Amino acid sequence: MTVLGQLSLGLALLLAAWGSVVGFVAGRTGRPELIRSARRSVEALFGVLAVASVALLVALIRHDFNVEYVALQTSRNLPIVYTIAAFYSGQSGSLLFWAFILSGFAAAAQWTTPGRYRHLMPYVGAVTCVVTLFFVTTILFAASPFERLPFTPADGNGMNPQLQNPGMAIHPPMLYLGYISIAIPFAFAVAALLSRRLDAGWIHAIRKWTLLSWIFLSVGVTLGMWWAYVELGWGGYWAWDPVENASFLPWLTMTAFLHSVMVQEKRGMLKKWNVVLIMLSFLLSIFGTFITRSGIISSVHSFAQSSIGYFFLVFLVVAIIALGWLLWSRLPLLHTETRLESMVSREAGFLFNNLLLVGIAFSVLWGTLFPIISELFRGTQVTVGPPFFNRVNIPIGLALLALTGIGPLIAWRRASPKNLRRHLVVPTAIGAVVAVLLVSGGVTDFYSIVALALAAFVTAGIVQEFVRGVGARHRLHGENHALAFMRLIGRNRRRYGGYIVHVGIVIYFLGFVGMAFKSEMEASLKPGETATLRSAYGHEYAFTHLGISQYEALNRFVTAASVEVQRDGQRVGIVRSEKRQHVDSFGRPSFEPSTEAGIRSGLLLDLYVVFAGAIAGTEEAVYRFTINPLVWWVWFGGVVLVFGGAVTMWPGGGPTKGAPRRRVAGYSVQIVEEKVAEKV
Amino acid sequence: MNARTKFIIGAALVTVTVGYLMAEGIKDTGVYFLMPAELAEKVATDPSLYNVGIRVGGRVVAGSVDRDVAAQTVAFRVTDGQETFPVVYRGIVPDTFSDNVEVVVEGRLMTDGTLRATNVLAKCGSKYETTPKA
Amino acid sequence: MVELVVGVIVAIVAVGIVLEPLLRDGRGSLHYGNDTDDAEEDVLTDIEESESPKVQALLALREIEFDRETGKLSDEDYQSLKQRYAAAALDAINAEERTTAEASAAPGEMDAAEAAVQRVKSRKNVECPSCGPRPERGAVFCSGCGRSLVVKHDRSRCWMCGSALSEGAKFCSGCGTTLS
Numbered sequence: 001m002t003v004l005g006q007l008s009l010g011l012a013l014l015l016a017a018w019g020s021v022v023g024f025v026a027g028r029t030g031r032p033e034l035i036r037s038a039r040r041s042v043e044a045l046f047g048v049l050a051v052a053s054v055a056l057l058v059a060l061i062r063h064d065f066n067v068e069y070v071a072l073q074t075s076r077n078l079p080i081v082y083t084i085a086a087f088y089s090g091q092s093g094s095l096l097f098w099a100f101i102l103s104g105f106a107a108a109a110q111w112t113t114p115g116r117y118r119h120l121m122p123y124v125g126a127v128t129c130v131v132t133l134f135f136v137t138t139i140l141f142a143a144s145p146f147e148r149l150p151f152t153p154a155d156g157n158g159m160n161p162q163l164q165n166p167g168m169a170i171h172p173p174m175l176y177l178g179y180i181s182i183a184i185p186f187a188f189a190v191a192a193l194l195s196r197r198l199d200a201g202w203i204h205a206i207r208k209w210t211l212l213s214w215i216f217l218s219v220g221v222t223l224g225m226w227w228a229y230v231e232l233g234w235g236g237y238w239a240w241d242p243v244e245n246a247s248f249l250p251w252l253t254m255t256a257f258l259h260s261v262m263v264q265e266k267r268g269m270l271k272k273w274n275v276v277l278i279m280l281s282f283l284l285s286i287f288g289t290f291i292t293r294s295g296i297i298s299s300v301h302s303f304a305q306s307s308i309g310y311f312f313l314v315f316l317v318v319a320i321i322a323l324g325w326l327l328w329s330r331l332p333l334l335h336t337e338t339r340l341e342s343m344v345s346r347e348a349g350f351l352f353n354n355l356l357l358v359g360i361a362f363s364v365l366w367g368t369l370f371p372i373i374s375e376l377f378r379g380t381q382v383t384v385g386p387p388f389f390n391r392v393n394i395p396i397g398l399a400l401l402a403l404t405g406i407g408p409l410i411a412w413r414r415a416s417p418k419n420l421r422r423h424l425v426v427p428t429a430i431g432a433v434v435a436v437l438l439v440s441g442g443v444t445d446f447y448s449i450v451a452l453a454l455a456a457f458v459t460a461g462i463v464q465e466f467v468r469g470v471g472a473r474h475r476l477h478g479e480n481h482a483l484a485f486m487r488l489i490g491r492n493r494r495r496y497g498g499y500i501v502h503v504g505i506v507i508y509f510l511g512f513v514g515m516a517f518k519s520e521m522e523a524s525l526k527p528g529e530t531a532t533l534r535s536a537y538g539h540e541y542a543f544t545h546l547g548i549s550q551y552e553a554l555n556r557f558v559t560a561a562s563v564e565v566q567r568d569g570q571r572v573g574i575v576r577s578e579k580r581q582h583v584d585s586f587g588r589p590s591f592e593p594s595t596e597a598g599i600r601s602g603l604l605l606d607l608y609v610v611f612a613g614a615i616a617g618t619e620e621a622v623y624r625f626t627i628n629p630l631v632w633w634v635w636f637g638g639v640v641l642v643f644g645g646a647v648t649m650w651p652g653g654g655p656t657k658g659a660p661r662r663r664v665a666g667y668s669v670q671i672v673e674e675k676v677a678e679k680v
Numbered sequence: 681m682n683a684r685t686k687f688i689i690g691a692a693l694v695t696v697t698v699g700y701l702m703a704e705g706i707k708d709t710g711v712y713f714l715m716p717a718e719l720a721e722k723v724a725t726d727p728s729l730y731n732v733g734i735r736v737g738g739r740v741v742a743g744s745v746d747r748d749v750a751a752q753t754v755a756f757r758v759t760d761g762q763e764t765f766p767v768v769y770r771g772i773v774p775d776t777f778s779d780n781v782e783v784v785v786e787g788r789l790m791t792d793g794t795l796r797a798t799n800v801l802a803k804c805g806s807k808y809e810t811t812p813k814a
Numbered sequence: 815m816v817e818l819v820v821g822v823i824v825a826i827v828a829v830g831i832v833l834e835p836l837l838r839d840g841r842g843s844l845h846y847g848n849d850t851d852d853a854e855e856d857v858l859t860d861i862e863e864s865e866s867p868k869v870q871a872l873l874a875l876r877e878i879e880f881d882r883e884t885g886k887l888s889d890e891d892y893q894s895l896k897q898r899y900a901a902a903a904l905d906a907i908n909a910e911e912r913t914t915a916e917a918s919a920a921p922g923e924m925d926a927a928e929a930a931v932q933r934v935k936s937r938k939n940v941e942c943p944s945c946g947p948r949p950e951r952g953a954v955f956c957s958g959c960g961r962s963l964v965v966k967h968d969r970s971r972c973w974m975c976g977s978a979l980s981e982g983a984k985f986c987s988g989c990g991t992t993l994s
Contacts, residue, residue, distance in 0.1 A: 355694050363698060387709040
């Protein structure tokens with residue numbers, strides 16, 4: 001299928017180039033035939049990239065090992081799910097996946113955007129075509145998945161065992177969907193700048209896209225944490241690895257954008273800032289792909305050293321210069337409509353929220369790039385690890401959590417001290433009570449106390465918002481409380497969906513706090529021997545080594561070790577951890593052995609058992625036991641967050657025939673002015 | 681004082697705090713990342729490098745790995761082709777750790793010239809194109 | 815071989831789709847911005863997106879009322895804001911009613927000024943490709959940058975000077991520009 005694949009890619013190159021030029025010219029001149037052609041090229045691009053993707057999938061499923069990519073990524077005995085997932089598990093395949101999804105989003109943007117934004121669409125098409133053009137160029141000239149080998153191997157290399165995990169089948173596409181969907185709001189922003197139509201139109205047009213990409217990013221990052229937790233076997237889910245940071249950065253700027261865009265909608269402020277944020281998010285998503293793919297920062301993840309790094313670097317530099325120029329030339333059009341009226345107002349809260357989010361993003365970026373920066377300026381590489389990131393980001397993160405609680409309770413424009421007191425008194429009291437309880441309960445970790453107290457504060461604030469909202473509807477509309485609650489959310493999905501997302505964030509923080517209380521030990525045990533470990537809640541856990549068993553599975557040879565766990569003398573169950581040696585279809589070992597951690601999860605804590613190896617020839621096993629409190633809350637937080645996001649995005653709100661009225665409105669104001677002038 | 685000025689002061693305070701946290705963080709937790717040759721050169725002129733946290737990158741010398749499973753220690757030598765340092769590590773080495781593998785050793789350089797590792801990170805053998813996790 | 819054939823077919827289809835609008839005669843297609851018919855289909859799915867001053871003012875009123883009820887706005891603030899928005903909403907409503915009344919008035923009863931307004935209104939809303947929509951309906955040149963706003967395919971007026979053209983004219987009677 002490589003001929004068809006290569007042909008489609010070449011065609012995609014032509015179409016993307018055509019779409020970029022024609023889209024731009026169509027936007028400038030407004031000629032209908034060009035507008036139509038630009039739109040058609042976006043659609044056709046989606047079509048040919050779909051053909052290329054199908055070609056690669058067919059090659060994978062048919063086990064055509066003459067294709068280098070297929071031989072490197074899969075083997076005959078690889079389960080079918082992972083054979084399909086191999087589409088995006090390797091470098092060149094993942095680039096094709098990027099380009100294909102981007103073209104799909106671009107076409108969807110053309111199809112779903114309401115007609116009243118049609119003046120932006122040729123430019124939007126042009127921008128998406130330029131980005132696709134970059135990816136197709138990189139694939140064709142640096143990393144094609146359709147390269148053939150001079151011979152046909154009898155079997156492929158197989159997939160890296162660490163990637164053979166259900167999380168791995170959905171985590172990269174989710175994260176990619178997040179990364180890629182940022183390109184659409186970005187394209188609208190650039191289109192608005194190019195067309196000089198910088199009213200609220202483009203902000204409205206991208207509302208759903210921004211939320212969608214934010215949800216994808218959140219899910220992608222959370223799934224990545226889950227994958228690292230169950231698969232990497234070091235007992236945690238976040239190590240501040242460059243690749244993890246790269247996925248976190250656009251999430252931070254998108255979160256900032258989601259908030260600051262509300263200020264622009266409501267008050268006409270922060271126009272320049274919003275444009276900058278969306279550009280930054282897009283650049284960071286490309287930068288994230290660049291870091292992952294170029295291996296520029298020595299990271300456990302970035303192994304793939306290849307020339308595509310230069311392609312990305314050039315694209316980033318050119319994009320930064322072009323966007324900088326565009327922004328500079330349009331600055332006069334981005335003047336703010338109103339000024340900040342008071343420091344105690346919702347907009348001021350949003351401003352500080354943005355400042356903190358960007359602060360975190362900057363410190364993470366700085367820490368990630370510090371090895372390169374120090375090498376450039378000091379000659380030697382200086383690296384910073386988790387201690388740096390924790391030290392900087394825990395205080396900022398907690399300040400942000402506090403703002404999450406305060407922000408929604410303050411009115412727009414200006415809040416009077418009396419009202420502020422009225423809203424803050426209950427949540428503050430509840431937060432203080434929690435802090436006192438924790439201190440008297442013997443908790444000494446300062447950050448944990450603050451985090452939990454703030455979590456209680458934020459939750460109380462949100463509950464209070466719901467209660468008062470229901471009360472207000474009850475009084476204003478005479479609805480009963482259940483109906484008032486449903487309508488409260490239904491009629492104001494953005495506000496109350498946002499509150500649900502905040503609850504999700506609070507739950508994440510609970511999970512993070514739990515990690516401060518993890519306990520860990522390593523032990524070498526003969527069968528029947530026991531190691532004990534105390535949990536953060538004061539329970540005594542006893543791990544008794546039962547024995548080692550060995551057997552063969554589909555594509556691997558497994559050595560499993562089991563322990564029986566007792567809590568304070570009560571039997572909890574058996575936990576099993578495996579060492580896996582993956583083999584190809586001829587039974588020869590492929591890859592280094594991998595470890596499958598044994599995890600017993602609960603609401604309050606996880607027991608995490610890693611079998612590190614047996615002592616030569618005996619049944620004596622070396623284990624690492626970890627007790628991780630509250631890990632599941634991180635995944636719960638993710639679920640709540642997605643639910644809140646879905647509420648916010650739920651379509652509807654009542655269609656109105658607003659457009660004809662709007663067309664007249666400008667006129668009527670003019671006439672009114674004339675009449676007033678006559679009378680005076 | 682109007683709201684704008686107040687906000688600018690607040691923003692400046694936040695920025696300075698973040699900057700301070702970052703500067704202090706780097707000063708206190710930043711460690712040198714060196715190849716064995718660089719380390720040997722630096723140590724020769726600057727004895728303050730002994731007994732502070734450093735990271736050393738290099739390759740595991742083939743046949744140098746000595747595992748003592750009972751004591752959970754691993755001894756090996758790390759090299760960049762020019763200089764070689766002996767490493768002692770107590771703990772569980774990653775699955776991918778073996779002869780000729782690229783490793784990053786985190787730990788301290790003792791005055792006797794051994795690296796006492798607190799952590800060993802291994803990269804995959806170059807034989808396989810390993811996919812970064814997205 | 816089959817692959818090559820499929821590839822060629824894909825290529826022909828893709829190129830055909832993209833180039834078709836260019837090959838077709840452009841006459842009769844609409845310049846965006848002056849397609850008043852589309853306005854009727856342009857249904858807002860979210861009332862908050864409406865740019866009508868009336869809708870915006872009413873939304874703001876609804877919101878501050880709710881904010882006062884939940885205790886977020888003090889009564890004094892509520893009063894001052896309410897006055898501001900109520901005035902804006904009233905203006906917008908009045909203005910809207912007046913235009914509807916004028917538009918529905920019988921032609922015979924119109925005075926000269928209103929007839930002029932009506933005439934201008936009956937013209938198409940024009941949009942400049944680089945400066946956005948123009949407030950002056952039926953404008954021939956952009957009041958911002960001076961670009962000609964007449965589409966070349968529009969055979970009723972000259973694209974150079976905007977003079978009305980007679981059926982089948984090859985040169986403009988106003989400025990002498992070649993038209994075909």
